[in-house]
Amino acid sequence: MSGRSASGRAAIGRVALAAVCALAGAGIAAPAAARAATPGVCAAADADIYRPPDGAPAAPGDVIACREVGSLPMVVTSTPYRAWKLRYGSTDGRGRPAVVAGTVIEPLTPWTGPGKRPVVAFVPGTLGIGPQCAFSKQLAGEYQDAYEGANLAALLDAGYAVAVTDGAGYLDGQVHPYVVGADAGHAVLDIVRAAPDLPGGGVGAGAPVGIWGYSEGGAGSLWAGQLAASYAPELDVVGVAAGAAPADLKQVAANLDGGMFAGFLVDAVIGLASTHPGLPFDELLNDRGREAVRDAESLCAVGTVTRFAGARFTDYTKDRLTLDQIYALKAPDGTTWSEVADANRLGVGVGRPGSGARHEIGFPVLQYRGLLDEVIPAETARANRQAYCAAGIPTEWTAYAADHLLGDSLAVRDTVTWLTDRFEGRTATNDC
Template sequence: MPNSSRRFRRFLLTASAVALSVVAGTLTAPAIAAPAALDDSFYVPPAELSGAPGDIIRARPSRPGTATEIADAWQIMYRSTDALGEPNAVTGTVLVPKGVDPATAPVVGFAAGTQGPAFRCAPSKMLQGQAFYEQPALDGLLRSGYAVAMTDYEGYSPEPATSYIVGRSEGHAVLDAVRAALRLPEAGLSDQAPVALRGYSQGGGAVMWAGQQQPDYAPELDLVGVAGGGVPADLVQVALPLEGKFGFGFLAYALIGLDNAYPELDLDSYLNDRGRAEFAKMEQNACTLELLIDYAGDSLSEYTTSSPVLTPPWLARVGENKLGGSAIPAPVLQYHASGDELVAPGQAETLRDDYCGLGMSLTWKAYDTDHITLVHTGSADALAFLADRFAGKPATSTC
């Protein structure tokens, strides 16, 4: 493609992404850093890990994004479990609404959508810098009187190694963030609090994984409901339509995430020189906006000597992270955009059918819109669903 045509394409895509970001509630501003008072050494895990999943490693007061008038916040590092079943340390944020008795507050495990691989993109950093694009959804939960436990997911540190889209790690991180919130003395929450989970896109997949894992991994939690939108349930079916398209940066990031979670996959052995340089640059610098703009329309052939996507080792690990293999014990709201250009609608419908086949209580909603718009427009229905679950109202299944 001539340079002038490529530049024009980038211009159009930039304008599109900025417009969509505004629709979602706020523009992700990668240049905004965390407050200087919050030392980044907080994110560096200790050399040795001890304790049980959900135990607090360290905590400090933090900022609730733009919700300073309605909530208090603490940043936490807590013990969790990676995709291989090994102990790891994960950071996150606990938020408690002001004017609410924390001892009686319900708790929502909030799983953020894609923020990007770079350290500065961690959800807690975006929140502190008032650049968290899901702030309106977070505010809705706080204004409803719910405490929130928001995970950063695994791997956000000054030397980032995030396990993006690896459900077996993300589900643990969500559940252990809730456990950590309940164990944080400053928050004052009850360990008997009813718990719900909510997330969209990456977060939608994470909360569905958490729901599937909860009976065995965190059976003490009183899980009353799960709301997940834009769910990437089958990574193969999500990845293939992104090749050469607007969302290619998400496909590339998913390869990085899988490689971080499963080192034997050896992504480097598939990359050419350009791929090594660009993937390293992505991991050090890219947040959501860069993923959408800088890599839009690219193809794996530009970055690899051979594609790992359909090789047996990669397919095996991807298969381990396919949703729908076990039931979620609480009522579920699953929603998706019929015009979703980033997370294929067909594979979400397959997950719906698989869950219904397992006898779950599932409410399915489809919206005539695109992926990024639904970040914002799906919030009201998700919030109403959780309110009914906390109120003890029976769910209406569409299965």
């Protein structure tokens, strides 16, 4: 971990620069628009939004607590809006009740399109796995190294309401289950269910829904799309846009281990262990490994990349286990690390409505990536696209001359246009 190449330092610098630019942008132009909170309506204390469950479970999509916020410093737009933080009921990947936090933003400009104002469920990219990194906190101006405020502003400028889940595991004392598919997908779908129930809000029940995310958010978006028909069939999902999704965790792990973005691998192993406590994990770690876990849970995106640049997971285990050796290890019930990783692979069991597939998808999908992406291997993206195409799901493919970081920002305009086409009922391009 001590030797870093010039290209490696440049990669770290690009990630750090993204955070600096997000902060600088927020400081240059305050969002023109947010209306002051209405007293007595969605007026929970901020601490209540992040309180872990302490009573009877809430139904998926139920609003447990909410707080109208006056402005979101990360969202720089001339479009007037209202914004709420909320805590809402969801379901974890094993079907157990869960509670998640997030943000709903509604433009105050009149909706002039047909029907109800559409809502886009936006799924943030990698932020870190500790509760201090929650996207709702960063949007509201707390500790920041998030980088997707411009994505939200573009959606608001297009007239769409936005429902942004933090994702599971960002309440006080929790650990985010990084890249765990069902937890992510449920959290996305449930914030859309919750949005119409915000007191004083104007997001309409039954509004058309688009889903969008990049990187970790791309995986969460695709998982929401795969689970929508079975988990939230009442939602009118019209399309899913997903960029640079880590579709096959094993392929991505092999690419990350020892590389400049090895911190994402550390987060992923901790995330999988948090949702499968029976898997051997703590007992495998040496002193460096235990320190790595503590650091990963205390750092957000930029700190994680910097801290773990060049790290190899074998250095964190007592017996210097390789990833393949770890995959073979079993929980007491016989479940292996390999099986858990494979259970989170996208594109498995997908099909058209009426096909009898495990995940029936009745809407088009946009998948995209940067041609120079150093985080998500090309074969992972290619295989996921092929799986969707083979299942007969209309799939549009776009590639940008960009690395992983720039691929997110370069796709904003195209993705908002693609979502607009879905909301307006235009026939989707199918590149299969």
